[in-house]
Amino acid sequence: MDETDSHVRKFHKELSAGIVSLVLxxxxxxxxxxxxxxxxxxxLDETGEGVLSGKQSALYPVLRNLSAAGLLDSxxxxxxxxxxxxxxRITPLGRRVLxxxxxxxxxxxxxxxxxxxx
Amino acid sequence: MTTPTPRTIAEYLEQxxxxxxxxxxxxxQDALYDAEEHxxxxxxxxxxxxxxxxxxxxxxxxxxxxxxxxxxxxxEKVVHQALSQPPPPRRPTALGRFFAVGADPRAYSALFYMxxxxxxxxxxxxxxxxxxxxxxxxxxxxFGIVFAVMFFGTTRVLSLVEGRIIEVMLGxxxxxxxxxxxxxxxxxxxxxxxFKDPRTWSTLLYFVLMLPLGxxxxxxxxxxxxxSLSFILVPIxxxxxxxxxxxxxxxxxxxxxxxxxxxxxLADPLMFVLGIALLFGLLHLARGVGKFQGVLAKALLVR
Numbered sequence: 001m002d003e004t005d006s007h008v009r010k011f012h013k014e015l016s017a018g019i020v021s022l023v024l025x026x027x028x029x030x031x032x033x034x035x036x037x038x039x040x041x042x043x044l045d046e047t048g049e050g051v052l053s054g055k056q057s058a059l060y061p062v063l064r065n066l067s068a069a070g071l072l073d074s075x076x077x078x079x080x081x082x083x084x085x086x087x088x089r090i091t092p093l094g095r096r097v098l099x100x101x102x103x104x105x106x107x108x109x110x111x112x113x114x115x116x117x118x
Numbered sequence: 119m120t121t122p123t124p125r126t127i128a129e130y131l132e133q134x135x136x137x138x139x140x141x142x143x144x145x146x147q148d149a150l151y152d153a154e155e156h157x158x159x160x161x162x163x164x165x166x167x168x169x170x171x172x173x174x175x176x177x178x179x180x181x182x183x184x185x186x187x188x189x190x191x192x193x194e195k196v197v198h199q200a201l202s203q204p205p206p207p208r209r210p211t212a213l214g215r216f217f218a219v220g221a222d223p224r225a226y227s228a229l230f231y232m233x234x235x236x237x238x239x240x241x242x243x244x245x246x247x248x249x250x251x252x253x254x255x256x257x258x259x260x261f262g263i264v265f266a267v268m269f270f271g272t273t274r275v276l277s278l279v280e281g282r283i284i285e286v287m288l289g290x291x292x293x294x295x296x297x298x299x300x301x302x303x304x305x306x307x308x309x310x311x312x313f314k315d316p317r318t319w320s321t322l323l324y325f326v327l328m329l330p331l332g333x334x335x336x337x338x339x340x341x342x343x344x345x346s347l348s349f350i351l352v353p354i355x356x357x358x359x360x361x362x363x364x365x366x367x368x369x370x371x372x373x374x375x376x377x378x379x380x381x382x383x384l385a386d387p388l389m390f391v392l393g394i395a396l397l398f399g400l401l402h403l404a405r406g407v408g409k410f411q412g413v414l415a416k417a418l419l420v421r
Contacts (some may be wrong), residue, residue, distance in 0.1 A: 017196070037152070038159035045179070055181035060152035061193040064294060086155065 025071060025090060025098045032088035033096060034075075037063060037069050063088060071097055123177060125170040127157050128182060137187035140196070143420045144281075144293040149190045151295035156180055217398055225401040227287040228408030231333035235411075238283070239332020241323035242276065249273070250322065263309070270312055277321045277419045290412030293420055317419075324418040335407060342400035349393025353386035 027040055035043070040063070042054045066072045071094035078084045090098070124130035138146045157176060164172045182187065209215045218243055219225050249269035256262030274296055282291030297317075312318055358364040360382075 032306075036159075038156055038163075041156070055185055055189060056179050057153065057181045057186040058157070058189045058193070060156070061148075061190060064148065065193075068294070084155075085159070 005062070007071075016058075020059065024059065025060060025094055025101065026068060028072065029095060029098050030089040030090055031089075034089040036085035036087050037052060040087070054089050066094070070094075095106075124126055124173055124183065127154070127161065127169070129159060130173060130176070132185035134284045137184045138190070141187075141191055141363070142291050143416065144291045145190060146194050147293040147297060147420065148295050150188065151297070153180070153186060187346075205343040216402075219398055219405060222291055222401075224403045229339055229401065230284070231287040231406035231411070232339040232404055232407055234283075234287075235328065235332035236336035237330035238280070238332075242280070245276065246273070246322055246325040248338065250398065266361075267309055267312065272320055273318070273321050273325065274283070276325070280324075281419060282413065284415050289411045290416060291413065320418040321409035324415065325415075331411075338403065338407075339353065342403065346393045346396035346400060349389050350397060351393075353390045356382065356386055375385055 008064060023044065024040065027043060037060055041059055044059070045056070047117065063072065064073075067074045072088045072089045073091050074086050076084050076086050081091060124133050134150060135146065138149060157173075157180070159175055161169065161172055164175075180186065193225060209218050218340070249272070253262060253266035253269055254267050268304070278296060282294075284290050285292040355364060355366075359366055364412055
């Protein structure tokens with residue numbers, strides 16, 4: 001049991017590295033209004049399963065890196081009740097990249113499925 | 119686990135800071151900012167519940183301080199690998215090492231930083247001196263305090279901007295997020311904290327220092343570029359002129375009064391070689407200045 005456990009964890013870690021960026025871009029592309037970190041984390045928490053069910057703290061550095069790469073825009077807004085929040089919204093470049101990534105994801109998914117089904 | 123489960127936000131952040139000890143200060147600042155934003159949001163979402171209970175939940179969802187520290191250090195490594203250029207191959211000879219700087223993009227961006235630093239240096243200096251004098255002058259009025267606080271706020275933003283410039287051009291990792299202001303304390307304590315924070319004063323010192331540094335860097339860069347380029351171009355022009363390809367109207371009227379000590383046959387190649395050496399020496403200098411400036415900025419702008 002322990003033997004497979006460490007392998008599964010390692011696999012999750014490696015798998016999530018790229019997928020998290022794709023999912024975050026996807027969530028923000030569908031969002032009507034800019035979202036802040038905590039909100040995105042909670043959105044994924046409701047629906048997330050599998051590789052994304054890791055620690056939520058891993059999402060923040062990814063958001064920052066996407067923003068540094070110009071795929072996301074961000075701004076800080078003070079809120080009346082809570083702490084100041086950093087809102088993220090997807091940029092036009094982000095949308096173009098998301099389209100490419102989605103195609104790559106679908107191709108990979110189909111390929112993996114055919115391999116596993118054989 | 120050796121450390122006890124944190125019961126308050128402050129405890130959690132303290133443990134996270136301890137777990138990140140030894141990591142890049144800029145990384146620590148970013149990680150603490152993210153954690154604090156998340157923790158406060160979670161706390162806000164669960165108003166009315168005891169803080170310890172909410173934190174226990176956070177530890178299982180967001181991660182315990184040690185886990186978070188590990189995630190951030192890991193992520194930093196991956197990002198660093200993905201973004202940085204591979205180190206150039208080490209040249210075996212001293213001469214090869216000397217000229218290898220020509221292929222180092224960092225040297226050129228550092229040279230550009232040297233030219234830019236005059237403009238930023240003047241701006242930072244003026245801003246700081248004007249802000250400090252106005253704050254002192256207005257301090258006899260209540261408004262003076264408000265003004266001083268606003269001025270210190272702008273220096274924090276400026277220090278983040280300078281951090282961005284330095285990270286992009288000089289390659290020194292700098293914070294991307296500001297430091298969270300302390301919460302749950304009165305306005306008075308917060309303002310006092312701003313004055314007591316050594317970083318406030320070291321930021322001012324950095325901005326004031328940027329004027330003399332900027333002037334020095336700019337002068338060195340301009341003189342170095344002008345000198346080395348003219349040393350390289352003069353012999354070429356001279357040769358072209360002697361074979362009649364280039365006409366220089368006034369050249370024929372220059373009389374050296376027989377004071378030429380080195381014959382042109384020797385002087386031309388010598389100047390050319392000297393110019394090339396100067397140019398590459400300048401690139402070395404720029405790279406050194408870049409390293410120095412990165413260390414200085416990190417010491418004065420990041421806690």
